[in-house]
Amino acid sequence: MIDVIKGALLLGGAAFMLLAAVGVLRLPDLLTRLHATTKSATLGVAMIMLAVALHFGEVAVVARAFGVILFLLMTAPVAAHTIGRAGYFVGSKLWSGTLKDELRPNYDPLTHELKSGMETEANATRQSKDSDTR
Missing domain, CATH: 1.10.287 (Helix Hairpins)
Known part of the structure; x- marks a missing residue:
């Protein structure tokens, strides 16, 4: 066995x-x-x-x-x-069939810097608060 x-x-x-x-x-x-x-x-x-x-x-x-x-x-x-x-x-x-590229909005190919998800969320929150106050 x-x-x-x-x-x-x-x-x-x-x-x-x-x-x-x-x-x-x-x-x-x-x-x-x-x-x-x-x-x-x-x-x-x-x-x-x-x-x-x-x-x-x-x-x-x-x-x-x-x-x-x-x-x-x-x-x-x-x-x-x-x-x-x-x-x-x-x-x-x-691949051409790739549906989602989550790094693209956070990656700068010229400086090779990658923003973290928290930085992106903080910037989005800050921008929405700025637009609300205007």
Whole structure:
């Protein structure tokens, strides 16, 4: 029974990693490619590491496998966010089917400054109060 579970985890992990690779090749822009690699590859590696932990069954190997899974779950989203933000700031083209670009009103491409959402809300509130007093 354990062999069936290990085999399913290995095949599932390999399938998710294959999907991540296909996503990198087929998806249209940086942000969608990052989504494919972050989600699919992380899940694929986690499944393979679970199969490794089941196969060896030693405390040291299981601890390392869970350490790898935890490390990936903590670092992959942060790395994807950083790469996506850097790609946006250097002018990576968005897909033509992108419906919403929430950074555009807050980002100045000449100075490379990004206003926070709180600054934007404060400015909108200030502008509405100014228009009310006029």
